[in-house]
Amino acid sequence: MIRNRIICSREALENFQFVTVNGKVIFEDKDKIVRIARAYSQVVKSAIRPLFDGKSVDELTKEFYSILPNYIYLETALKQAKTITDGLLDREKDKILHAKVKRFWFGSRGNKSDKGNRNVKFHVFQDHVEVRVKDPWSKWVHGKAYLGKEYLPLLHELEELAERKEEGYGAVISFKHYPMIHLQVPLWLYLKHFSLPKPVGYGLIAGFDLNSDRLNVVVVNKDGKVIAIKTFWYSDVTRPGFPKGKAMALRLNALSESLNFLSRVGVDYVVFEDLFLVKRRRFTRSKSGNRKVSRFAKKQLLIHGVIKALRLGFNVILVNPKGTTNSEYHDRMMREKGFDRHTASAYLIALKGLGMLNNIK
Incomplete structure (x- = not known):
């Protein structure tokens, strides 16, 4: 019998490509990270109404580049805004101007050709993960992430695959009680290590x-x-x-x-x-x-x-x-x-x- 098989629609399959691994992260310069998140949040909020009115993501990418001068961050932010817009019910159309973005975070989609991710890089050590986040207005911001020792072999293999341009990984930095990093690991790799x-x-x-x-x-x-x-x-x-x-x-x-x-x-x-x-x-x-x-x-x-x-x-x-x-x-x-x-x-x-x-x- 074939194990670990999923039979579903194409729409559903897109939601089962990755598993998110979460951990606390300590940045050397938290203010720069917060600045990225504020610009990202501003793009999401400002894009909801134009997207609802029919503007394209391409048009908005050019329009908001001055706010967040990084195409990958922008693309991810506009995708979030599009998701919010698509999720609005007909009975809520009159409240479109008051749509709220409650979460404070920013993300960067993965890409094999970018050696995993253009804006968020990581390197696995014995007891932690070194993280580098691209600042659109400056250089890289360094930090240490603690994602649990059980995930380190998995992340080490993902790092090697990314370096060989064989796998990409999405990354999100969020802020609630403290900064968190969320790495989107390919499902097949997660199952390989944890089945x-x-x-x-x-x-x-x-x-x-x-x-x-x-x-x-x-x-x-x-x-x-x-x-x-x-x-x-x-x-x-x-x-x-x-x-x-x-x-x-x-x-x-x-x-x-x-x-x-x-x-x-x-x-x-x-x-x-x-x-x-x-x-x-x-x-x-x-x-x-x-x-x-x-x-x-x-x-x-x-x-x-x-x-x-x-x-x-x-x-x-x-x-x-x-x-x-x-x-x-x-x-x-x-x-x-x-x-x-x-x-x-x-x-x-x-x-x-x-x-x-x-x-x-």
């Missing part, structure tokens, strides 16, 4: 239904017969005022528990909804329901689940979510099998994954 051995399975398929307060899993065999059903609850996270960081931690823990459970059951394929085919969130008339939707970072949870599953040796399938929540077939499964709506969704997701698997065999 764990998985027990031989029985060809079973597990469908996941991710929700704000629970995780539903249904396991089926190659004939579509239900083998196991399990729900992992984290209901407290939807309470008003519940810490966002703690809520995500509980959801991620439930995902880890579910994947460990599936490994013991003998599952080989895990199936999630392809959320990258969904262009916007579905809001309801319920204020509490809308609060849950707006606070629930479902795509972030999906990305974590996919990478975790690949690391544990599962094959991953992402299916079109159409019909898995609101459809006649969904209602019929609830009536005939006595499933609640979330279990029925997980069951249909598993069946869709089985269908995709049969089509490519």
Whole structure:
């Protein structure tokens, strides 16, 4: 059996090319780094309205070069602004002028021909990583990054690949409590260093239904017969005022528990909804329901689940979510099998994954 395979749409595949490795960084001249971030943030904020009105990225690159005189930084900033613009809902069009950029950071995309990254370079030592960041108005700014000793062999190999122009890596410098560096490592390289051995399975398929307060899993065999059903609850996270960081931690823990459970059951394929085919969130008339939707970072949870599953040796399938929540077939499964709506969704997701698997065999 081929392991660590992902079957999904082209839109989704773009989100699973890299894994981010994070660490604290201490710069020799923090003020220069902050200046880059302020200029970067100004470009993002200033570009939102023109992009929404139809201006091209090429036009804006020339227009904002005087603010941030570095094409790679500019390109990355404008891509962020475009993402914000594309994510605005129709009902928010009248608030376009007040769109906020909450995060304070700057990024530089990777490129093989630039020996990994034109603006952010690193060199691995025994207990830390030396970092150099290009200052658009001056020379390089040096710093020391601490990303965890377990990542040093991985980063050392990435450094060698970048030097040979075989791999690129994206880099982000962020500021919250202190400066952080986030290096985007190629997924294949991450799995090479961190994949764990998985027990031989029985060809079973597990469908996941991710929700704000629970995780539903249904396991089926190659004939579509239900083998196991399990729900992992984290209901407290939807309470008003519940810490966002703690809520995500509980959801991620439930995902880890579910994947460990599936490994013991003998599952080989895990199936999630392809959320990258969904262009916007579905809001309801319920204020509490809308609060849950707006606070629930479902795509972030999906990305974590996919990478975790690949690391544990599962094959991953992402299916079109159409019909898995609101459809006649969904209602019929609830009536005939006595499933609640979330279990029925997980069951249909598993069946869709089985269908995709049969089509490519």
